[in-house]
Amino acid sequence: MSMDVAPRLDTDVLLDDPQTRIVVCCGSGGVGKTTTAAALGVRAAERGRKVVVLTIDPARRLAQSMGIDALDNIPRRVEGIGGGNGGELHAMMLDMKRTFDEFVEAHADPERARAILANPFYQSLSAGFAGTQEYMAMEKLGQLRARDEWDLIVVDTPPSRSALDFLDAPKRLGSFLDGKFIKVLMAPAKVGGKAGMKFLNVGVSMMTGTVSKVLGGQLMRDVQTFAAAMDTMFGGFRTRAEATYRLLQAPGTAFLVVAAPERDALREAAYFVERLAADQMPLAGLVLNRVHGSGAEQLSAERALAAAEILILASDPADPADPDGPDDQDDPADPEDALANAAEGSDPAKNGAAAENLADGGFVDPPSGNAQARNPSAVDPDVSPTSADSSAERLAAGLLRLHAERMQVLGREQRTHDRFTALHPEVPVAQVAALPGDVHDLAGLRAIGERLAVPPERANRVAG
Amino acid sequence: MSRLHVVSGKGGTGKTTVAAALALALAADGRRTLLVEVEGRQGIAQLFETGPLPYEERKIATAPGGGEVHALAIDPEFALLDYLHMFYKLGSAGRALKKLGAIDFATTIAPGLRDVLLTGKACEAVRRKGKDGRFVYDSVVMDAPPTGRITRFLNVNHEVAGLARTGPIHNQAQAVMRVLKSPQTAVHMVTLLEEMPVQETADGIAELRADGLPTGGVIINMVRPAILDHEAVEVVANGQRTAVAKALSRAGLGGARRGGMAERLVDPLLEQAREHAERVALERAQRAELTGLGVPLHELELLTDGIDLAGLYRLAADLRKQWPE
Structure with a gap:
């Protein structure tokens, strides 16, 4: 390299x-x-x-x-x-x-x-x-x-x-x-007083007038006392x-x-x-x-995502209750949708800002509102998979999506680091x-x- | 309705990005916002992919529906000269003050004055009206100092009003405080779903409330999707290991037998899933904490490719959907 x-x-x-x-x-x-x-x-x-x-x-x-x-x-x-x-x-x-x-x-x-x-x-x-x-x-x-x-x-x-x-x-x-400036500040007798004027050139006298005007008389005195006291310091x-x-x-x-x-x-x-x-x-x-x-850097994000895609498609026909594929959102308890939707990114606006992210990502748009009632969980073990294989496939797909996310982070970090x-x-x-x-x-x-x-x-x- | 949106948050939470997205969101449908930067980092210019902003209000973006975002990077030194000019018509005298070192004094040795100038300038923009008698900006969004300093920053004029008990500075300070403590202002906090930023958010809101400053919402930034939780991970770890290896193999990732690529992937993938599940659990606890604060919560997703201009518009659209009218 x-x-x-x-x-x-x-x-x-x-x-x-x-x-x-x-x-x-x-x-x-x-x-x-x-x-x-x-x-x-x-x-x-x-x-x-x-x-x-x-x-x-x-x-x-x-x-x-x-x-x-x-x-x-x-x-x-x-x-x-x-x-x-x-x-x-x-x-x-x-x-x-x-x-x-x-x-x-x-x-x-x-x-x-x-x-x-x-x-x-x-x-x-x-x-x-x-x-x-x-x-x-x-x-x-x-x-x-x-x-x-x-x-x-x-x-x-x-x-x-x-x-x-x-x-x-x-x-x-x-x-x-x-x-x-400090000298001007520290000449309290001269500030605003006509008597001191002749000791100061015109520019400086204009200044003292200005400073006094801006700060106000009482603050001016405080600043002066402060400056005088701080002088030695x-x-x-x-x-x-x-x-x-x-x-x-x-x-x-x-x-x-x-x-x-x-x-x-x-x-x-x-x-x-x-x-x-x-x-x-x-x-x-x-x-x-x-x-x-x-620990699995040999597997790129692209390849992991492609493999996850294959697994989701493969497990799809095994679930006859879900003929419309992973985009179907009619069944909020369908873990397949849960994984697919979660991986696509959550849309907090859909469920209200304060909604649990898992409920959000896991059960998108529950029409009956029953997602609020359940303990949010992207993969609900209570829902029995139609077969052990399709359950393993969904889990494997989840692992692969996580890995893809991790590899994207790694790639981004490496690029910013390389730039530095x-x-x-x-x-x-x-x-x-x-x-x-x-x-x-x-x-x-x-x-x-x-x-x-x-x-x-x-x-x-x-x-x- | 609030017109001055002060955006604070712990460092690293994406305060500047959220402020910029909010300015864009509030400019939608033909409105006009001013995005103000006070920390001199030129973060806004970088976000909008333009050159460094001068001390001057200029249009930097067009919002969907024809609105405009203007931006201003406030430089304390220029702000002081501006202020002197505005209130006392001091042109050359201002320059003379600079020569004397008075400006250095005001903006660095007396750092409180810096905050006075910054807040004063923002409030001036909020109150400014055009010839038609309407406000020049529908809203002003300030990319403000971080949570740890925000209350003191906003309260500086209160302090100044106490110091200068009469005179023009006193009056100006009071006027600024009136804007900042009114419902015209909302102080928003940006956080991540992590312990330290959430704790700082809670502390910050408590401080603002104690000082009578108006709190706005909390924007949870960089929200990542939850893909698997602890239960799922344990299901894999206990008993489904071989089945998962086989599934990986079926997906074309090598052999599922001992030593095969698919089999060797299971452990590292599980390890990542455990970390993810741990984070999901932590995030859930943090979210509950934030819910308990009793302020509106908004969420912005993590843009995995980092923030570019397109990403900023996406966040703005997201925020717009969640923002109360």
Whole structure:
């Protein structure tokens, strides 16, 4: 095959390397980023490292799976870590407001800190609008690193493209601090007052008038008090942002871009890869979650569907009660129709949006409405097949249709993955086989960690 | 009837696709909708297979029956200048503000203001009337931030009205809140039949209700057909194994004897069927959970080949059939 083959990302090598001190997981929402961060934490701890996982807004069940219920901004030790290698896992959820408050308290004298914390403008800023989370996550990372209590920090990032906004923080803060706007803001006596006019050029005085007009007098005063109180801190803010930026570029840091094998997620992944490269951030590779495999890959979707078709046709004449073939929908209890219709795709609009999908796919358009009364089941064992053969044929057809669906998914995933690899052949990839359900406990996280380390069969074949 | 449709949902559930399909559906029969993007991802342009959208309302699709979908990707920076111009007639002063770094301040350092601008712009489009005194858009559909942020996002003006207790910003914030809390607005959630998105949907709806924001429906996206359930799989596994192998063989898939291709297919096919059945059972539980939320449910099927323009129109037609008039 002439297709580019991505090198395999070996997460165990990454986690085992004592030089690796920070792992940052980024990617678009819904790709399993937080789960990946947690699973990496569990695996690293069980391989002997002292790990802290910083999660941002985790799903409740996931947080509980690590035994953290409270959003208290304090790393807690996770019980039940095995391995016997002396490893430890600590986990915490980011409390944005508290992190911001602590930052203020650490960087301003007590009186000033009180003024800032009481300022209404600050209070709403810190409560976490878009953007604050990204900055505070990085601030927290800097703090954890500075404490030096853990030899590995695994960080989750906020679920948006702006997750990488923190990379811009030093620049933005810089342009803001060096700009005139802050000086204008911080000249309360001059704002709107004629006395101060001569000290300002015409452009700036127009500005102060404008700003005051737009914001309104009282908000203007709040912003001014805030800006004045924050003045001493902004320097600290910029220094910290710059320090974190350098920390992220340092050799001990590894970025993992997390994605699912879907077009949008991989497009976002490509964006992250390019963005990290532009900022010279060390990318370790791509974690591709929820990759599907099949134990019967030799059987193509087309062939499976054709075989299913043959089986349905073959079992048809055996059922004299159903002379009109599989399109006949008069008998809602006919399992043949059930399979045929289910395979054609459900039409939720037909049965009402809230209808059970099985009832929907299995018993389409029940004229007597009796489908609601029965336990929905695509193949009802109570309905005796006309012969053992035709029952087996229908079941086999169902298995084949499922397989065809699976092979279509595989094909689509492979194509999107190939597209990414064509664009970024240098990025190592770790594929994680899909789990049928969600993760609820440490065992689930451990299973993900294993899947991360041991690639699915298909990945082996591709890589080998 | 709602005219502002705010579409939220957990990341990865297909929020942008559903918002686009809804905009198309609501534009049917000669109506006009505006599809608004607030997160700067240009997802709408990609869906409609056009180049990146500028900060400008432009027609991007024609709906069945002659309707029109217009789209706008809101850029916070332009929105602020626009806003300053609209309310204060600031042309050159706006540019000067930009030079001073004030725009940077407003849109990044004070990120709350970004949300103010985004919601403000959407509400302005909802209220806008043409020369004939009729609304310019019959409905506005917003591809909104994800579930975890939606309540705060929509409530930002409430917060701002508290900060600026008088003056033009206060009045503007109040006006926006009035639209958002009125029956003119409906906040819809997109979910999959999976545990985490369903949980987030339930949490999101509870939050919206607690803050008095109007909830709309839940759109279950990417619904897959249920082909076999646990019982069927167990029937095969216990006793029908040979019969199934023979059936596969009759369908031309090789020998049914031990080691034959048909026989070797049974186990992997069964394994897939088990996973499928497990998912079907999980989905049933999730569906029950959603039914308990007491909001209208809508369903969109999974398009196995991914979403292209034709697929988008198909979803729109599906949604149209299910949408209350």
